[in-house]
Amino acid sequence: MKNELVVLGTGAAIPAHGRYLSSQFITLNDRYYLIDCGEGTQFQLSKYKLKISRVNEIFISHLHGDHFFGLFGLLSSLNLLGRTKNITIYSPPGLEAIINSCFIGSGLILRYTINFIEILPQDGYQLIFEDKMNKVYSFPLEHRIDTIGFRFEEQPKERNIIKEKLHPEIKLADIILLKKGVDVKDENGNVRFRASDFTKSAPDSRSFAYCSDTAYFPKLSDYVKGVDLLYHEATFHSSEQERAKTTCHSTALEAATIARDAEVGALLIGHFSSRYDTTKVLKEEAKSIFPLTFAAEEGMNIPIDKRIIKNLKD
């Protein structure tokens, strides 16, 4: 099973140098998610053969156009392609009115339902989605309008059975308990098989966090603590520190500082200002603080798995 992020767009605000606008396709634990949906996202999904029909949840960080103007076309195409299954969109408040105004004005009646879930940044770090495979948390970012980040986590895994220690007296029902870390007791309540004797600790749950757009603020590293992969915007080089501050964006140095302080597995930077025709200086700057940094490119895929990422070449 693949656990990966595919980059659909790396540009900030304006498409330039062949860059598309913010969007990422996430595969985690056999589930599929879209994060942000800049103009042209449906073209990119098609180019990289990613099945949007598999996506039931879309996460929109904020309502600046370069992060959601692709929704109109994407949602409209889903309808034309025959979708009848609900889709849920998580975003800061206001998106439903915009989408409805557009679709009503253009006479479009969808054959599927969109559930709009409004997330208030002031609600802080919170669980916004959960199924049997994954959980998604949102947290506030610091931008010019209401903006939220997302943290994706696999549900906790079961403990691994130590096969060599199994013997015929241990039944299937016992194994189910042991994998959950529960000791097996006899009818008198005495421990027959101790979980810690027959299992070893569960593999870590894979995790990924998405932070765009945001100014630097130290608390962000708590929200994204220890994720396998962190996507953090790096609109500017630190030579544009003042501009980053006034526009509520981050420099590559700041993105790397968050990655280092949060002790993440790897950092992916993106949302590059059109002033940079290549991202070399941004990547170099980030790597000076956090070596395992990748600069996003359209079509790039990165595993969401600390064990694999650490061996990747940037």
Next chain:
Amino acid sequence: MKNELVVLGTGAAIPAHGRYLSSQFITLNDRYYLIDCGEGTQFQLSKYKLKISRVNEIFISHLHGDHFFGLFGLLSSLNLLGRTKNITIYSPPGLEAIINSCFIGSGLILRYTINFIEILPQDGYQLIFEDKMNKVYSFPLEHRIDTIGFRFEEQPKERNIIKEKLHPEIKLADIILLKKGVDVKDENGNVRFRASDFTKSAPDSRSFAYCSDTAYFPKLSDYVKGVDLLYHEATFHSSEQERAKTTCHSTALEAATIARDAEVGALLIGHFSSRYDTTKVLKEEAKSIFPLTFAAEEGMNIPIDKRIIKNLKD
């Protein structure tokens, strides 16, 4: 001076087979216009190095998403690129509310003004724009929602002076009159120089018409009579005649029938259904009725000039 149409998108409804959605960039008599603006139009303008900053008028045929969802990003980018000059958008009613809802909802305040001009199809054939270079007429099309076609025409040209006939008694002021077709008289009101003696008829004004989306209806050939270049949608092959009828689209055969009856210079077909991975059958069908037919491709440019078009190879 170039007079040409550049095709930005040829697909219908859904992007497929690498096709973009409806949009065309028109250069006529030193003026620049955009017609329709499907998602991704700003990417295509950039790819083909077309300067949207030169455009002051945008014409939207109807409010189906594949013809206008690119406006959000395009108008937003114009703002980021520093535009302060007004822009005028001609469309059927409803666009202003959609654009405003989106921009207000996303906190975008433009530094330039958009003049929304609503065109009612029921007003029939009418002049909607005119400057010293060109005129634009709109006319009703037959589609599932309010839809209009556009006819672009150069302003009438002045008559050409026959240089061999000039002599020193003919002053500059006389020439100006003669070129306008006005005879030059002496103070007693007697004709000194007859316009028809010193000039030959003015060159034809170049013209272009855009018809998308529409079902076939015979009167359409009156609206586009004699244009140098006709763009007419050909969503389907005639083997899908019934589907064309129920969805209010045209077959390639019907597009060619309009071109033939209107005696146009050349026909450009486009807005191809995603069921056609190549447009060969559509072009062949149209050519059986109207030989000088071109099938639109992204990035293709075609001169708007009968004298040049007639020598082109399709």
